[in-house]
Amino acid sequence: MDQVLSNISLLIEFPIVNLKIILDGLMIGSLFALAAYGLALVWGVMNVKNLAQGDFVISGGYVSWWLAQHGMPALLGVPIAFAVMWGVGWVAYKLVIRRVIERDLFTSLLATFGLAIMMAQLLNLMFSSDTRSIDLGFDTLYFADGLIDVPIAKLIGVLMAAGLAAAVIVFMKSSRMGQAIRATAQDARAARVMGIDTEKVYAFTFSLNSGICGAAGAIIVMVWLVQPFYGIAYSIRAFVIVTAAGLGNLPGVIAAGLGIGALEQYGAHIFGISYQQAIAVILLLLVLLFRLIQQRRNRQVLK
Amino acid sequence: MKKLSVLSILVAATTLLFSQASLAACGEIVLGSAISLTGKYSTEGLNSQNGYDFAVEKIRQNGGIKIGGKCYNFKIIYYDDESKGDRGATLAERLISQDKVQYMLGPYSSGMTKAIAPVTEKYQIPMVEAEGASRSLFNKGYKYLFAVLSTSEQYLASAITLAAEMAEKKGKQASSVKVAVAVENDPFSLDVRDGVVEDAKRFNMNIVLDEKLPRDLSDMSAILTKVQLLKPDLLIISGHTKGAVTGVRQIGEKNIKVPMIAMTHCESADVTGKFGATANDILCSTQWAETLSYKDPIFGSAANYDQEFKLAYPAYKDKEVPYQTAQASAAVYVFKDAFERAESLDKEKLRDALAATDLMSFYGPIKFSEAGNNIAKPMVLRQIQDGKYNVVAPSAFASHKLNWPRQ
Numbered sequence: 001m002d003q004v005l006s007n008i009s010l011l012i013e014f015p016i017v018n019l020k021i022i023l024d025g026l027m028i029g030s031l032f033a034l035a036a037y038g039l040a041l042v043w044g045v046m047n048v049k050n051l052a053q054g055d056f057v058i059s060g061g062y063v064s065w066w067l068a069q070h071g072m073p074a075l076l077g078v079p080i081a082f083a084v085m086w087g088v089g090w091v092a093y094k095l096v097i098r099r100v101i102e103r104d105l106f107t108s109l110l111a112t113f114g115l116a117i118m119m120a121q122l123l124n125l126m127f128s129s130d131t132r133s134i135d136l137g138f139d140t141l142y143f144a145d146g147l148i149d150v151p152i153a154k155l156i157g158v159l160m161a162a163g164l165a166a167a168v169i170v171f172m173k174s175s176r177m178g179q180a181i182r183a184t185a186q187d188a189r190a191a192r193v194m195g196i197d198t199e200k201v202y203a204f205t206f207s208l209n210s211g212i213c214g215a216a217g218a219i220i221v222m223v224w225l226v227q228p229f230y231g232i233a234y235s236i237r238a239f240v241i242v243t244a245a246g247l248g249n250l251p252g253v254i255a256a257g258l259g260i261g262a263l264e265q266y267g268a269h270i271f272g273i274s275y276q277q278a279i280a281v282i283l284l285l286l287v288l289l290f291r292l293i294q295q296r297r298n299r300q301v302l303k
Numbered sequence: 304m305k306k307l308s309v310l311s312i313l314v315a316a317t318t319l320l321f322s323q324a325s326l327a328a329c330g331e332i333v334l335g336s337a338i339s340l341t342g343k344y345s346t347e348g349l350n351s352q353n354g355y356d357f358a359v360e361k362i363r364q365n366g367g368i369k370i371g372g373k374c375y376n377f378k379i380i381y382y383d384d385e386s387k388g389d390r391g392a393t394l395a396e397r398l399i400s401q402d403k404v405q406y407m408l409g410p411y412s413s414g415m416t417k418a419i420a421p422v423t424e425k426y427q428i429p430m431v432e433a434e435g436a437s438r439s440l441f442n443k444g445y446k447y448l449f450a451v452l453s454t455s456e457q458y459l460a461s462a463i464t465l466a467a468e469m470a471e472k473k474g475k476q477a478s479s480v481k482v483a484v485a486v487e488n489d490p491f492s493l494d495v496r497d498g499v500v501e502d503a504k505r506f507n508m509n510i511v512l513d514e515k516l517p518r519d520l521s522d523m524s525a526i527l528t529k530v531q532l533l534k535p536d537l538l539i540i541s542g543h544t545k546g547a548v549t550g551v552r553q554i555g556e557k558n559i560k561v562p563m564i565a566m567t568h569c570e571s572a573d574v575t576g577k578f579g580a581t582a583n584d585i586l587c588s589t590q591w592a593e594t595l596s597y598k599d600p601i602f603g604s605a606a607n608y609d610q611e612f613k614l615a616y617p618a619y620k621d622k623e624v625p626y627q628t629a630q631a632s633a634a635v636y637v638f639k640d641a642f643e644r645a646e647s648l649d650k651e652k653l654r655d656a657l658a659a660t661d662l663m664s665f666y667g668p669i670k671f672s673e674a675g676n677n678i679a680k681p682m683v684l685r686q687i688q689d690g691k692y693n694v695v696a697p698s699a700f701a702s703h704k705l706n707w708p709r710q
Contacts, residue, residue: 017532124342129345273526
């Protein structure tokens with residue numbers, strides 16, 4: 001308790017720290033938002049709750065790390081990880097996901113959970129359990145007597161994440177495939193009647209999600225680190241964000257991602273870093289509770 | 304002419320017979336080990352396995368183990384415990400009751416050792432372990448458990464003494480030193496923390512920050528921000544390789560200026576290779592270093608061990624030989640020594656011989672307390688100086704001077 005009080009008093013004593021915490025949080029949050037957006041896509045379009053979301057992220061990180069090990073410039077790892085993970089996602093779709101779309105909730109949860117375990121163990125066998133990261137060797141910008149630091153590598157990572165998110169938004173809005181995806185999400189049967197090949201849409205959607213995750217992972221390995229068993233941390237956050245923002249609400253997902261990033265940093269500062277993930281889950285509980293009350297009042301069905 | 308060829312065949316046959324006889328003259332002592340070859344400890348598990356295998360081979364080359372005029376060689380049966388405690392315990396049962404193993408080598412990590420020790424204890428099977436440092440292993444009254452390594456509360460405790468020395472050198476009181484501690488919430492790191500906190504109390508130092516790191520740590524900026532505000536004189540970080548990687552990376556990014564930073568697992572995290580100059584002047588604890596002046600008749604000096612191991616396992620050529628490997632070899636050496644003193648294959652006699660061990664090895668002195676932990680070997684602190692790990696404490700074995708304060 002003393003520690004908590006002294007941590008809060010630090011925030012008041014050095015107000016600039018608040019800005020720093022928010023900045024740190026937003027930078028992490030932007031990557032959470034990417035993974036969450038992919039999840040929202042898959043969830044909304046094909047009603048598959050992908051528990052392997054985080055493992056796709058980590059796999060993307062390893063793709064980029066492996067390339068960097070073989071002399072590829074680290075920044076190029078992001079588009080390549082996107083492409084490679086697109087392929088991995090397509091294979092996973094054809095092998096596993098395709099068979100669980102029409103099934104009930106638990107089948108898809110179980111199947112993707114199995115996929116998550118398998119991916120983590122495969123990564124472990126291929127790359128060992130060491131933590132991996134790429135050091136870009138860029139400088140850090142300092143503000144406010146060095147109290148606020150913005151590593152240029154992080155800045156580039158965030159910009160890339162933003163660029164990718166923007167590209168996906170434009171794609172969904174204006175391309176033919178994007179329209180087909182949105183149509184399928186609204187009503188798969190009607191879409192089929194209209195001549196949309198929903199099977200193709202599903203495969204595309206899942207691959208796109210996997211690609212987005214891969215790119216996020218490639219950014220994460222430049223800025224933080226990856227380890228074969230870290231997938232779950234990203235899966236949890238993606239679920240929290242999507243649940244909080246709701247499906248098909250892209251600005252909501254981004255806002256929730258950034259918000260959770262910042263709130264986690266605040267929580268970590270006040271209660272200690274070991275509670276960082278707990279704070280994400282507590283937020284989820286609060287959101288669910290709030291939703292429940294809201295929906296009871298409106299007599300809606302929770303979908 | 305014909306006679307000659309018959310003779311030569313005869314000679315050849317006798318030599319063959321003789322050489323076979325001399326091979327057969329060495330019996331086999333079977334050791335068992337459940338070790339992590341897959342799962343989260345697979346890297347460290349493999350390091351330990353290589354250490355075991357290297358020592359077995361080295362002892363074979365040096366004439367094996369001599370018990371009552373007869374010679375023996377070690378053979379190790381391995382099972383993969385998948386880094387899971389319950390699996391480790393099951394495999395230990397299997398080694399003992401199915402494979403009839405009478406002597407065990409330890410698994411990797413304190414957690415796994417904790418899972419296996421009750422089994423070996425139940426069957427009264429002597430186990431020499433090299434990778435479980437948690438002191439909670441040595442307060443359970445185990446009689447058949449022996450550990451060659453220093454217990455985990457000693458890992459960074461010497462950094463406190465070092466910080467006190469430096470403060471006094473500057474004409475300040477040791478009690479004026481402010482300490483910040485960030486450790487993972489697992490048995491090993493909590494022991495590390497306890498050792499540090501105990502020693503800090505002894506000097507009456509002020510612990511300004513005492514935080515736990517999560518298991519899947521990839522960002523500790525919240526802690527480092529507080530470090531910037533609280534300005535401690537000593538920062539302690541212990542969180543296995545992820546703690547070291549995250550710590551060094553973000554200390555560099557945030558340009559943290561703490562006069563002394565000490566952490567565990569620098570070598571296995573390869574912080575010098577990953578982050579170069581950022582890692583300079585960080586203190587790293589280690590059980591063993593190849594520059595130490597320990598030696599024994601089988602492995603030679605510590606430097607010699609390092610060299611020969613790299614020759615035998617070229618995969619380690621460009622890395623540091625991890626201390627996990629060295630202590631695994633030391634565990635096998637302890638077995639050899641005990642067997643020869645016991646002059647018997649009986650496991651009770653062996654246990655008593657193990658308990659009476661007083662051995663100098665390339666890995667350091669080995670002498671077991673009543674509880675089974677090695678009380679003779681001190682922990683070593685190395686400082687990263689220009690990308691190299693140089694021993695700076697304890698001062699008796701130090702090869703280099705401490706750079707202080709860290710810039």
